[in-house]
Amino acid sequence: MTLTLILEQTFNGLQAGVTLFLVAAGLTLILGIMDVVFLAHGAQVMIGAYAAAAVAAATGNFYIGLFLAIPVTFASGYVLEFLLIRHLYRRDHMEQVLATFGLILFFNELIRIGFGPAALYSDLPRSLSGFVEILPGAPYPIYRLWVILVGLACAIGIHIFVSRTRIGAMVRAGANNPEMTAALGINIKILFRFIFAVGACFAGVAGMMLGPITAVQPGMGEPLLILSLVVIIIGGVGSVRGAFIAAIIVGLIDTLGRVFLPAMLRSVVDQATADGAGPAVASMLVYITMAVVLIFRPTGLFPAKG
Amino acid sequence: MKKAFTIAALAAAITLAPAHAETVKIGYMTTLSGGAGIIGKQMQNAVELALEHKGGKLGGMDADVVFVDDQRKPDVAKQLANRLVKSDRVDVVAGIIWSNLLEAVHKPVTRSDILLISSNAGPSTVAGEGCHKNFFSMSWQNDQTPEAMGKHMQDAGIKSVYLMAPNYQAGKDMLSGFKRYYKGNVKAEVYTKLGQSDFQPELSALRATAPEATMVFQPGGMGINFVKQWKQAGMDGVSKLYQVFTVDGVSLPALKESALGILGTQTWSPDLNNAINNKFVADYKAKFGGYPSFYAAQAYDTILAIDHAIAKSGSKDTDKMRAVLAAGNIPTTRGLLKMNSNHFPIQNIYLRETVKDADGIVTTRVTETVFTDHADSYAAKCKF
Amino acid sequence: MLELHEIETGYGTGQVLFGVSLTVPPGACVSLMGRNGMGKTTTVRAIMGQLPLSAGWISRFGDNHGQRPSFEIARAGIGLVPEGRQIFSNLTVRENLKTFYRLPAGQTGESWNLDRVLALFPRLAERLEHAGSHLSGGEQQMLAIGRALMTNPKLLILDEATEGLAPIIRHQIWECLNLLKQDGQSILIIDKNVDAIAKLADHHYILDKGKVVWQGDSISLMRTPDLKSRYLGV
Amino acid sequence: MSGIRNLIGLVYEGVKDNRLLWLLIIGFALFPIITHFADLPFWNDVAMRIMLLGMAAMGLNLVLGYGGMVSFGHAAFIGIGAYCAGISQFYGITNGWVHLGFSIITCGFAGLVIGYLALRTSGIYFIMITLAFAQMLFFLFVSLEAFGGDDGMSIDRAEFGFIDLYDPLRLYFLIWIALVVVGMGLMFIVRSRFGVTLRAIKSNASRVEAMGLSPLRFKIVGYVISAVVCGIAGTLFASWQEYVSPDIMHWTRSGELMIIIILGGLGTLAGPLLGAIVFLLLEECLPLLLGAAAPAYAENWMILFGPFLIMVVMFGRGGLIGLLSQLQVRRNARSDHRGP
C-alpha cells in the first residue's frame, strides 16, 4: 500500500464519484422538488451513451457524438416529462415506482430492438487516449482525468447555475415554496419540465462519458441508478450540494473499500476468512454506509431546507 | 424467418414422408430476452442452422424444436423445464447457458427419465457427486479451460501471475482450476463484484503489484469492460494478459481491435480445421453475418449429438440414446468427441490468439494445442 | 381593477366564503378587515387563483372572469405580499428581489427595479447578500413588499401587512404604504390596525364568518365605534 | 366446546365477507382436477408458483397496503425463508416442519431488526433503507461459498412426515394448505383490533398517537408478521424449486411483489392473490401472444409489459379489485334501473 497507489485509487474514487454525481444531480432535484421517485433515470444514462456511440460511429468523430447527444437527452427528458411524469406528481411513491419501473423495461427493450442486443462498439478518441504521470511511476489514463475534469466542470456548472443564475434562483424558490413562486408569476409547470430535462441531460452526459470505458448495452444504467439513489439518500433528498459530497463519499468508499478492504481484513483475521469475507463486505459497503447514515440521520447528511 | 423455415421444413417432411414417420421433440432452453439475449440468439441461430444442415430431420426422424426463454431466472427456468417435460412431452431437453439455471432444472428433468443435454453450463456439482446418468454436457466442465491456461502458463515459464475473477461460484471454480496446473507464484487472487463495470481500481492495484502475467475470467459484458479498460490503462506494458471466457465471439464485436493479440484457452475456435466446423462456420457467417461464438458452436454440436444418438440407436428411447452418447465418438465441430464416465466430453483444449482474418474482421486463431483429450477432474466422484 | 362577485369557496368540504363581493377601483386603496379565521386570506387565495371557486366570479383588470393559473394572474399585474411573508429562506435578499423582476405590463408611473426598492427600504440594501432566513420579521416584511413591487404590479395585495412587528417597524411600513398610494399604486390591504388603516385606505370591507358584514369609507368607519368591538377587536 | 363453536362462527363470518379471496383459494383446490382431465399437468406447476408468490405478496400487503409502509426489500425475507430450508438440508436436517419453524424464527428476528432500524425513517428514505438491507443480504448470500454462492444450492424437497412431496399433488396441496393458513391468518389479523389500528395508522398516524397508542410498535409488529409470511412462502418456494439461490432475493423480485399487489388491489385481502394470477399468467402468455402476432419480436415482450404497468398506474386505480367493484357498482346500477 504505497502512497502512489493510494493517490491513484483516490483518483479512481473521484472519477466514480463525479460520474455518480452527474446521475444523482438531476435525480435529487426530481425527487426533492417534484417528489417523484423516478427509477427510469438510468435509462437516460443509456440513451446518452447510445446517442453518443451511434453518432460517433456514424460520423467517425467522438466529439460530434458528445455534442449531439446532449440535445437528444434533453429532448427525451422534456418529452418524457410531458407525456408521463407530470401525471405522476400527485401520485404516491409506490405508484411512481411501478410506473417508472415499467418505463425501464420499455426503454431497455426499445434500445434492444433498435440497436440489437449486442453491446455497441465505442472507443476512445485518439486525442484522449494515452497517459499522464500523476506521480513519478504512476501513469494515469488521460481519458479518466478528462472524465474527472468534465464531471467537476459539470458540478461547478450545476452549482453556478443553481446558485448564481436567475433560473437557478427560480428553481430554488420553486423547491422552497412552489405556490408562492407561482404567485409571483413563475410558470412552475414549465420550470419543472425544464429541470427534468436538464436532469436527464446530465445523466446523459454521464452515459456519454461512460460509453468508451464500459460496454454500451441495454440496461447499462440500472447499477448506476441504484447507486445514485443511495447517493441521494445519503446526501439528503433535494440537496445538490449533499448529492455532490455523498457521490464523492460513495465513490471513494466503494473504490477504496474494494481494493484495500480484503488486504486490511487479512491483517485482522486469517487468510481464508479474509478472502471469503473481503469481497462480500466490499460489495455491501455502500449499502452499509447508507443504512448507518439513515439510522443516525433519518433524512440524510444535508437535508434540503424546507 | 428462421422459424418459418423450420415450419416449412416440417411441412415438407410431413408431405413427403409416409404417415408413420416418427417425430423427435426437443425442448431448447436458453436466454432470449434481457441483457444476455445476444447469447441465446446465437445459440438459437446455430440450432436452426444444424436443423437446416440435417434437412429438418434428426437421425431420420422429423425434428420439432421448441425454443423457450428462461429470462435468466432460476424459477422461470425450473417452471419451463416442467412445461417441456410434462406438457410439451419433449424427448430431450437441451440448451442452458448458466450454471445456476442448470442447477434449477437438473433435478426435474433428469428425474423424468429424459435426457438433459447442456450446451454450455457445466458446474462441478453435476460433474461430480451430483451427476446423473441422464445428464450430458456438450460443452466442458468449468475447470477444464482454466486448467489448460494454467498448464500453458506453467509451460511457458511464467514466474508470477495475478488472478482476477468475479466473486461467484464460477469465478472461484475457474481460479482453482487454473491453480491446479500452474505452480508458479500467484501474486494475488482478486474477486471483483459480479456485474462490475469499472475495473480501474483493480487495474491500479495490479499495476502496483506488477506481475509478469495476469489471468482473468470476466464473462459477458464484464469482459468487454475489462479488456477496454485494460488497454486504456496501458496495462500491456505492465503485465501480459491471459484470459478465459473473456474475449470470445460475443464480446469481440464490441471490442474489435482492442482485443488483438490477447491469448486465451478454449475447447473450440472458428478456425478448427475439420469438415463439420468449416461448414458450420462458413454457413453461419453467410446466413447471420459475423463469426459464431463458442456458444453457437456448442449449440450446433448439441443438435449433432442428438442426431447421432437417434441415428445410431434407431430410436428416441432415452436408454438407447444414452448408451450411444455415453459411448462417445460423437461427430461435432470439435471432431469426434469422446465422453467421460460422468458424461462430460474428453477433448482437446487449444490456445487461441485474437487476430484479424483476411477480411479484416477480428476473430481468434488456434496457435497451440495445450491439452489433448483432456478429462475433467470430477469424474471419479461421479457414481450413477 | 379588481372585482369579486358573490364568490364562494373553501377547503375540501369546509366552505369558508359565502358570497363575498368586493371592488378595487384603479388607483384606490381598499382594505379588508376582520378577525382571524373569518376568510380574509381565503379571499386573497381566491383572487390569486390558488383556490377554485364554487360560485361567483372574479374579474381582474377587466378580463373575462375565467379561472386562470396563479402565475398568469401574477403576470397580468397582481403583486402579492402574503400572510406570513413567505420569504424564500434559501435565497439571498438580492435573489428574492431580482428573480421576480418583470417589466411593467401597462405603464402607470416610474417602474420598479432593484435600486428603487432599495431606496425605499435602505435596510435591505445593508443585508443584500444575507439569506432570507436570516432576516428579522420587519426586514422580511420589507423584503416581501419589495419582492412584490419588483413584479411591477398594477395592483398590490398585502395580507396582514404589519402583523407581529415591533411598533417602530410598523410605523415605517405604514409610511412606505402611504408613499406608494401617493404614487398612484392600487392597493388591497388586510390588517387589524384600524387606526392606521383608516388613514391609509379610502374604502373598507369587514368580513365576518365568510360574509361582508360592513363596507364604507374611513369617516363612517371611525364614526361607527361599535364595529371595532363587534368585528375587529376583543 | 363453545370456544370452538365461536371460532367456527368467526371463520364463517370472515369467509362470508371475503368471498373473492376464498373463491380464488377454492379455485386453486379444484384446479388440479381440471389439469388432470385436460391433461395439462404443467399448469399445476404454474399454479404452485402463483400461490407461492401470491402468498408472499399477501404478506407484503400487510405492511404495504394496510400499514402504508413501502418496503422495497421484502424479497430478502423470501430469500431468508428459502435459505432456511437450504441451509438446514445442508446440515442434514430434512424435516420440513423444522425448516418452517427455523424460517419463522429467523424471518421474525430479521423482520424485527430491519423493521426497528428502517422504521426510524419514512417516505423515500424508508423505501431506500429497506432496499439497502435487501441488497446487503443479497450480496451476503452471493458470497457465501459454502452454500453455493451465486450458483445456489440444489436441495431435495423437504420431508413433511407422511407427506411425500415427490408426489406432485402432495406438494401442490401442502402449498395450498399454507395458502389457506396464511389467508385465514391475515384475514383475522386485518379485521382484528390490531389490524384496524394498523390501518388507522396508515390513514392518520398523528390521530392514533393522540389516542395514546405508539404507532411505531404496531408498525414493527406488522412488519414482523409480514416478514414471517414471506419467509414461509420462501421455504416452500425452495421445496418447489428444489433449489435455492440468491436470485430469489434480487431487488427486482421486491419490485415484482409490489407490482403484483398494486395490480391486484392495494390493501385488500384478495388483491395480491388476484394480482399474482394475472401477473404470472401475463408473463407466461405475453411472449406467446407477441410470438403469434410478430414472431420476430417474441423475445421483446417487455416492450408491451412495461407500458402495461404504466397503464395500470395511470388508469387502474385500486387495481383489479377496484375495477371489479366498479363493474359491480355499474351492474347494480343497471339492474336498479331495470327494476319494477
Added chain:
Amino acid sequence: MDKSVLELRNLCKSFGALTVTNDLSFTVEPGEIHALIGPNGAGKTTLIQQIYGAVQPDSGQVFLNGREITGLGVPERVQAGIGRSFQISNVLMDFTVLENAIVAEQARLGQSFRFLRPAFSDKSLKAGASKILSRVGLEDRAMQPASDLAHGERRMLELALALATAPKVLLLDEPMAGAGLEESQRMTEIIDQLRGQVAILLIEHDMDAVFRLADRITVLVEGAIIATGTADDISNSSAVQAAYLGSA
C-alpha cells in the same frame, strides 16, 4: 384547595434565534375552561405542542395533576390524561364515523394488540363507540365515511375522539376554525356542556365563543403572557387592546 390539573412552570422554547415560549408559567384548574388568545405567531400552537409532548421545551416543566410529565412522549401523555384536537381536522379519513370511534374505544381499553376477533363487528366496542359519538351528537352519521362529513361535523368527530381517551385536560386548538356560523354555535354549545366534566385549554380566534365559554382568559404575545383574567378584565385591558388592534 384543589390541585391544578395542568401546571406549566417556566417553560422556554426557541427555534434558532426566534423565542416562541418565553419563561411561561400558568395553570389550568379542574373543571375550568381556560382560553388562550393572542395574535398569530404569538406561540399558542407551539405551547400546545409542548404540553402535548410533540415538541420538547428547552427548559421548564409540565405537570399533570401534580405529576411531572415533561420527559414523556405523546402516547404516554395521552395515557396520562391529555387529549387534544388539532388546528386542521385530524380524523381517520379512510374510515367511517363509527369506525373512527371504535378505534378510539379500543385504544382507551388498551386492547389494540389483539389479533383474533374482528374489531368492527364487536358488539361491546360498537356500544362504547356509540356512546362516544352521542356526546357530540353524531350517532345518526355513524355509517358515513369520515371523508363525507361536512367540515363542522368532522370537527365534532375530532372532539369526540379526543374525549374518548377520557382526558383529564383537553387541549382544543381552534375548534371553530373554518366553521360556519351555525357550526360554530353548535360547537360552542357542546364545549359548554363539557364544562365541569373536564378541564379545557382552548385556543380560539372567535371572540364570541371565547367570551361565552372561557372562565379565564390568558393573552399570549410573543411567547409571553401579558394578561390573565376574566373576560371583563381582558376586554378592558388596554395592553390587550394595543396588542390586538395596534397602537401605531
